[in-house]
Amino acid sequence: MTIRTNNTNSDEPSVDEPRQKSQSTWGIVAGASLISTGLAAYEIVPASVTPVIRDSLHIGPTIAGFLVGIMFGTAVIASLPAGAILDRTDSRTAMLFAVLTLFVAGTWGWVAGHHGDYRSVIASRALGGVAYVVVWNAGIDIVSRAANSENRATAVGIFTASGPIGFALGQGTGPLIAERFGWPAIFLAFTGLTFVGLVVFWPASRGFGTSRGEAPSIQEFGAVLRNRSVWSIGLLGFLGYALYLFVNSWGSSYLTVELGFSLAISGLLVALFPAIGVVSRISSGLISDRVFGGRRQPIVLGSFGVAAPLVLVFTRFRSLPLLVALLLLTGFAVQLTLGLSFTYVREVVDPRVAATAVAFQTSIGLAGAFLAPIAGGVIVDVAGFDTAFVLAGILALCGIVVAWRAPEPARL
Structure with a gap:
C-alpha cells in the first residue's frame, strides 16, 4: 500500500507563493495609488475654481492662495513626526485612518463652504494636509516593503505617479463639479476615490504593514537626522521640487505676460509640464532597476544634467513647437528625481527607520515646493522673468553638483 505524505505543513515555500506575493504587491501599489490620487486631486482642486471661491467668500488672491498652500505647509510640519510614528506602528492601519480623516476634512470643508466660513475651510484643509502626508509616507513605506529589491524603484515610481494624475484630475474636473453641485462640493468629490483605493489596498496589504523587530530607538531616529547621505538626497528633493513648483507657478504667467498667449493656451501648455510626470516618475524606477542594475545616482545626475540647460534657455525661445518640446523635456527630466528620491533615501538607512527617512525626504522636498513660488514671485517683481528663470537654472546646476x-546605496 502506498502511503501519501501530506506536505501542507512543510517549511518549504509553495510554488504559488511568489505568484501570490507578486499579486499582493501590485494590489498594494494599485490601491495605494488610488488613495493618493484622490488626495492629490483634493489638494489641488481649489486652484481650478479660485475665481468662483473668491467671489463667494469675498477674499483676495493672497488669502485664496492659502486654500492650496496650507496643505503644503501642513505637510512640511507634519511629515517628520508622521514618519517617526509610522516606524513604530502599522502603516496599513495608518492608511485606513488617513482615508477616514480625509472624509472628515472633506465634509467639514463642504459644510464650511456652504456657510461662507473661510477660516473653517482653511482649518479643514490643514486637517486634509495631515491625511495627505500620512498616505504619502505610509504608501511609500508599505509599497517599498512589499516589493522585491529588483523592482522596488519601479513600484514606488508607479505610486508617486499618483501625484500628477491627481493634479490633472482635480484641475480638469473641479470646474465641472463646481458648476453642477456648487463649489463646496469639490472638497467631498474625491473622497469616493480614496475609499475605492482602500477597498483594493486593504486585502492586498495584509501582513505587510508592520515593521519587523522592535521599534527604533530615539538614538536610531536621531541617526537619520545626522546621516549625511540622507541630507544629500534630501537636498536633491528640495531642488527638484523647487524647480517643479517654480515652473508650475510662473510658467503660465511668463507665456501670457511676455509672449502674449491667452490664459487658456498658456494653461494648456504649462499643464504639459506636470502631466509628463506620469511617464517620468514610473520610468525613473524602470530605468534604474532594469538599465542601471538598481543604481540610483546616475538617474538623479541625468535628471539635473538635462534640466539645467533647458531651464536656463527657456526664455530665449518664442516658437510654440519649441516651447512645447522644452516643457515636455524639462518636466520629464525634473520628475525623474521626484519619482526616484523616495526609494533612494530609504536605501541609505537602516530598514527599521526607513519610514522616518521617507518622511524627512517628504518634508524637505515640500519645503522647496512651498518656498519656490514665493521666491519666484519676488524675483519676477524685482528683476523680471529672464532673471527668475536664470536663477532657477542655477538651482538645477547646484543639483548636478549634489547629484x-x-x-x-547598497542593494538590500
Missing part, C-alpha cells in the same frame, strides 16, 4: 557627490 555628482550623492552616495550609491
Whole structure:
C-alpha cells in the first residue's frame, strides 16, 4: 500500500507563493495609488475654481492662495513626526485612518463652504494636509516593503505617479463639479476615490504593514537626522521640487505676460509640464532597476544634467513647437528625481527607520515646493522673468553638483 505524505505543513515555500506575493504587491501599489490620487486631486482642486471661491467668500488672491498652500505647509510640519510614528506602528492601519480623516476634512470643508466660513475651510484643509502626508509616507513605506529589491524603484515610481494624475484630475474636473453641485462640493468629490483605493489596498496589504523587530530607538531616529547621505538626497528633493513648483507657478504667467498667449493656451501648455510626470516618475524606477542594475545616482545626475540647460534657455525661445518640446523635456527630466528620491533615501538607512527617512525626504522636498513660488514671485517683481528663470537654472546646476557627490546605496 502506498502511503501519501501530506506536505501542507512543510517549511518549504509553495510554488504559488511568489505568484501570490507578486499579486499582493501590485494590489498594494494599485490601491495605494488610488488613495493618493484622490488626495492629490483634493489638494489641488481649489486652484481650478479660485475665481468662483473668491467671489463667494469675498477674499483676495493672497488669502485664496492659502486654500492650496496650507496643505503644503501642513505637510512640511507634519511629515517628520508622521514618519517617526509610522516606524513604530502599522502603516496599513495608518492608511485606513488617513482615508477616514480625509472624509472628515472633506465634509467639514463642504459644510464650511456652504456657510461662507473661510477660516473653517482653511482649518479643514490643514486637517486634509495631515491625511495627505500620512498616505504619502505610509504608501511609500508599505509599497517599498512589499516589493522585491529588483523592482522596488519601479513600484514606488508607479505610486508617486499618483501625484500628477491627481493634479490633472482635480484641475480638469473641479470646474465641472463646481458648476453642477456648487463649489463646496469639490472638497467631498474625491473622497469616493480614496475609499475605492482602500477597498483594493486593504486585502492586498495584509501582513505587510508592520515593521519587523522592535521599534527604533530615539538614538536610531536621531541617526537619520545626522546621516549625511540622507541630507544629500534630501537636498536633491528640495531642488527638484523647487524647480517643479517654480515652473508650475510662473510658467503660465511668463507665456501670457511676455509672449502674449491667452490664459487658456498658456494653461494648456504649462499643464504639459506636470502631466509628463506620469511617464517620468514610473520610468525613473524602470530605468534604474532594469538599465542601471538598481543604481540610483546616475538617474538623479541625468535628471539635473538635462534640466539645467533647458531651464536656463527657456526664455530665449518664442516658437510654440519649441516651447512645447522644452516643457515636455524639462518636466520629464525634473520628475525623474521626484519619482526616484523616495526609494533612494530609504536605501541609505537602516530598514527599521526607513519610514522616518521617507518622511524627512517628504518634508524637505515640500519645503522647496512651498518656498519656490514665493521666491519666484519676488524675483519676477524685482528683476523680471529672464532673471527668475536664470536663477532657477542655477538651482538645477547646484543639483548636478549634489547629484555628482550623492552616495550609491547598497542593494538590500
